[in-house]
Amino acid sequence: MENVNLLLKEFIEYLQLEKNYSQLTIDSYEHELKTFFMFMDEQAIPSINEVTHQDARLYLTKLFEQRFAKKTISRKISSIRSFFKFLMRESKVDTNPFAQVSLPKLEKKLPDFFYEEELEVLFQSVDCSTPAGQRDKALLEIIYATGIRVSECAGIKLSDLDQHLSILLVKGKGNKERYVPYGKFANQAIHEYIEYGRKKLMGKQNHPYLFVNQKGTPLTARGIRYIFDEMIKQSGMNKHIHPHMIRHSFATHLLNRGADLRTVQELLGHSSISSTQTYTHLTKEHLKKTYLAHHPRA
Structure with missing residues (x-):
């Protein structure tokens, strides 16, 4: 498989320099993407460019099977979607396979507050x-x-x-x-x-x-x-x-x-x-x- 870590490094620099994200947010993105790269290894997907919409749906199914909360799944998918969006901007990939993946509908939970x-x-x-x-x-x-x-x-x-x-x-x-x-x-x-x-x-x-x-x-x-x-x-x-x-x-x-x-x-x-x-x-x-x-x- 290609060196996805180089692409990840470029993405992290983009989050730091252009988006001004906090280190905590950047660490979260990095963790989610490294987990996805492990999934690519398991599925024998040799290149980022070869990730398909079907692969994205399979990854979503896997997250549901692992019983993650809907909010957690949404965050994970959003991180990967942002990564592919960045790669498209940099002409590293042709399409964003996560663009059309439907995120789970979140329950609207009202914030707790004190009277x-x-x-x-x-x-x-x-x-x-x-x-x-x-x-x-x-x-x-x-x-x-x-x-x-x-x-x-x-x-x-x-x-x-x-x-x-x-x-x-x-x-x-x-x-x-x-x-x-x-x-x-x-x-x-x-x-x-x-x-x-x-x-x-x-x-x-x-x-x-x-x-x-x-x-x-x-x-x-x-x-x-x-x-x-x-x-x-x-x-x-x-x-x-x-x-x-x-x-x-x-x-x-x-x-x-x-x-x-x-x-x-x-x-x-x-x-x-x-x-x-x-x-x-x-x-x-x-x-x-x-x-x-x-x-x-x-």
Whole structure:
């Protein structure tokens, strides 16, 4: 079989340089394509150019037989389809055998979110008497105030904050930047953390990142998730939490209180408004529940 790894290398460079994808996304593409190359070996397909539509359908069938979730299968097929699309652009192949492969229809699952009363319990449960507690409160406040992703939160530097104007410079997916305002509660929590908690946690460390762990080194996305798990335990709430729920809550609460969809799209950093429209389903559900609970003839 031809050296598909050379084609993969070119594709990865394209994802890095032209698409500005994150390393996590690029690693995912690389894994899916290497798995597909193993399938080519098993089927004795000697060349990328000789992959047919029937081969693509057979690969899809194999994924179903392995009982992958529909969302996972869609991601795998989309990765390979993008690879062939790139190869066509570079005149390496004549056709894209995955172009007409039907992806499994995904169930529309509404995002989990907190009601405002639940979030208040979470805020009240944080012990701000310790440096770590001051950090945790600042984490919770800034994610809820801005709706940023966990990876974006982990990447915040001190220079990204304008505490006077209460505005945060967020570096999002594909290195796209956006400015997001935040309110007085987040501003106060961040100020207290920077002045007291962060200095104690930093020790002899010296780096520009806002959020740090107990050793003073930059807090990772995994570290943030662990902190949120601990918050739920301390709050006594019988609920599974992930930081993205705070982002979902940010969007849902804004829309519930009358914010327009375009503004929420810009704040979230969504490239397509269809991603933001998911939250309108949540607000409709909220309206329906409120109506049924309070209307005398519901």
